[in-house]
Amino acid sequence: MKSNFLKLVLPAFAILLAVGLAFATEESNLPYVGYIATQSGYAEIQTDCPNLSGGYCYDGLNQVFNDSGLTDPKRTWD
Structure with missing residues (x-):
C-alpha cells in the first residue's frame, strides 16, 4: 500500500513543483x-x-532616470 501511494504521489508532486517554479520568474530583469x-x-x-x-x-x-528631463529617478522596486 505504501509503495503504491508513493508511486502515485511522488510524480504528481514533481509535476506540480515544476509547473509552480515555471512561473517564478523575475519580470524586473527585463x-x-x-x-x-x-x-x-x-x-x-x-x-x-x-x-x-x-x-x-x-x-x-x-544614475538612471525614467524620463529625459532627468527628474524621475529609476528605483529598483519600480
Missing part, C-alpha cells in the same frame, strides 16, 4: 530604456538595473 546625465544633456540607454545600491538604479557611476 531590459528597459532609461536616461543618464551626460555633459551634453542626456543619453538614452538600455539597462536592466544590475546595480542595486541605495534603492536607486545606476549604470556604472551614472
